Amino acid sequence: MQHLINSQLICADYHKDYPMIERGKGIYLYDKAGNEYIDACGCTAAVTHLGHGLDCISEALYEQSKKLAVHPTHLFYNEALEKYLASICAFAPEGFNHAWTISGGTEAVENAIKLAFQYQKVKGYKRHKVLARWGSYHGNSITVLDVGGLKARRDYYTDLMVDHLHVSPCYTYRNAEGMSEEAYEDMLIQELENTLAAHPEIFCFLAEPIVGAALGAATPTPNYFKRIKAICDAHDILLIADEVMTGFGRTGTNFGINLYGDYADILCCAKGISSGYFPLGAIIVHDRVYDAIRASGQPFYSGQTYACIPLAAAVGQANLDYIQQHNLVDNAREVGGYLKSKLEGLKALSCVGDVRGEGLFLGIEFVQNQATKAIFDPNVFFSKKVEAQAFKEGLVSYACRGTVEYSKGDHMLFAPPITLSHEEADLIVDKLQTAIKKVYSKLQ
Numbered sequence: 001m002q003h004l005i006n007s008q009l010i011c012a013d014y015h016k017d018y019p020m021i022e023r024g025k026g027i028y029l030y031d032k033a034g035n036e037y038i039d040a041c042g043c044t045a046a047v048t049h050l051g052h053g054l055d056c057i058s059e060a061l062y063e064q065s066k067k068l069a070v071h072p073t074h075l076f077y078n079e080a081l082e083k084y085l086a087s088i089c090a091f092a093p094e095g096f097n098h099a100w101t102i103s104g105g106t107e108a109v110e111n112a113i114k115l116a117f118q119y120q121k122v123k124g125y126k127r128h129k130v131l132a133r134w135g136s137y138h139g140n141s142i143t144v145l146d147v148g149g150l151k152a153r154r155d156y157y158t159d160l161m162v163d164h165l166h167v168s169p170c171y172t173y174r175n176a177e178g179m180s181e182e183a184y185e186d187m188l189i190q191e192l193e194n195t196l197a198a199h200p201e202i203f204c205f206l207a208e209p210i211v212g213a214a215l216g217a218a219t220p221t222p223n224y225f226k227r228i229k230a231i232c233d234a235h236d237i238l239l240i241a242d243e244v245m246t247g248f249g250r251t252g253t254n255f256g257i258n259l260y261g262d263y264a265d266i267l268c269c270a271k272g273i274s275s276g277y278f279p280l281g282a283i284i285v286h287d288r289v290y291d292a293i294r295a296s297g298q299p300f301y302s303g304q305t306y307a308c309i310p311l312a313a314a315v316g317q318a319n320l321d322y323i324q325q326h327n328l329v330d331n332a333r334e335v336g337g338y339l340k341s342k343l344e345g346l347k348a349l350s351c352v353g354d355v356r357g358e359g360l361f362l363g364i365e366f367v368q369n370q371a372t373k374a375i376f377d378p379n380v381f382f383s384k385k386v387e388a389q390a391f392k393e394g395l396v397s398y399a400c401r402g403t404v405e406y407s408k409g410d411h412m413l414f415a416p417p418i419t420l421s422h423e424e425a426d427l428i429v430d431k432l433q434t435a436i437k438k439v440y441s442k443l444q
């Protein structure tokens with residue numbers, strides 16, 4: 001155990017003991033003392049699609065680094081990159097034929113916003129605001145915290161923000177209470193129409209297909225994205241899908257938007273795009289966006305040292321090849337359905353209010369009372385306690401809050417490697433059930 005009070009690390013919690021983690025294999029993590037943990041959140045969170053310690057990915061990294069890690073992008077092009085961009089465009093829905101890589105999710109979202117801003121400029125508009133949703137997390141730069149709607153993470157920095165705009169998320173468990181699904185969807189669509197009418201300065205709409213950390217795998221109503229896209233199109237506003245967590249097979253489809261009709265103009269990707277073996281993110285862009293910018297003759301006004309480097313492309317390629325060769329998208333759907341049904345069984349415990357999500361992207365929301373959906377006192381830190389107890393049982397999980405007033409309410413997100421087997425799913429549920437029971441019984 002390491003207490004970080006005297007460490008040189010700038011750290012989140014100086015007063016906690018951290019085991020020294022040493023290695024990982026498959027869905028398992030091992031600390032220096034030899035303890036074994038199941039990684040049920042995919043390393044904070046939804047990162048390790050393939051699991052840990054895969055030789056073929058390390059070898060791809062090694063082989064490319066021996067050849068060429070980075071190249072002078074102002075003078076050369078590179079085959080590893082060219083091949084990789086073709087692969088991810090082929091994996092994306094029809095019409096998404098151009099892509100650009102970067103180091104992670106925050107940068108992917110930031111660059112998608114830049115590209116959308118450039119699109120509206122070449123179309124002759126003078127717009128300057130992003131519309132996104134409360135109860136969403138899109139990354140940690142100031143701009144992306146600003147467009148994000150997770151108060152727990154953004155509020156400290158509000159003085160540095162330019163106040164991008166937000167509408168309500170599509171979150172049926174609490175917000176559609178007493179309404180039909182259709183009436184709830186109508187209400188959200190009306191809110192969007194009103195916001196766009198009041199703010200002609202909006203140039204893009206940003207949303208996660210399934211909300212990850214902020215709302216615990218909250219899925220939209222079936223026609224939500226279709227209707228959102230129709231309105232965006234009517235205003236010539238681009239719809240950016242933040243697929244940082246939901247992309248590359250996590251939801252049992254190639255991308256989260258595949259579940260709802262492929263409605264988007266730009267996809268932001270990271271995490272499972274490389275399973276954490278190398279820092280990688282990407283934007284994948286629909287022809288309608290690319291063609292407009294290209295017709296203007298302008299380059300994409302962006303660029304960073306680690307944009308479009310061969311080393312990242314080689315790892316991304318090996319990662320995608322593995323996903324496809326091992327049918328991991330199908331596995332996420334199949335085993336995800338199984339895991340979800342087992343998690344549904346936990347509703348027998350009266351503190352489990354909701355189980356939701358798609359594929360291996362699942363969430364549990366805790367409540368004090370299943371009928372009223374009353375939350376636990378935030379000072380109880382219920383989901384944090386479950387996370388800590390699960391850790392003692394050898395399960396790495398991810399506790400979050402934010403389903404009520406975007407800052408309160410307890411939930412957990414589950415995103416284990418998409419290689420998961422049925423037996424491993426059983427182990428996760430057994431350990432989780434033990435942890436929840438132990439925490440809950442102490443509160444009774």
Ligand SMILES: Cc1ncc(COP(=O)(O)O)c(C=O)c1O
Pocket residue numbers: 044045104105106107109137138139140208212213242243244245270271
């Ligand atoms: C939906 C979503 N978008 C963007 C990000 C930011 O990605 P990164 O942490 O790689 O910058 C995250 C990170 O958790 C995320 O969940």
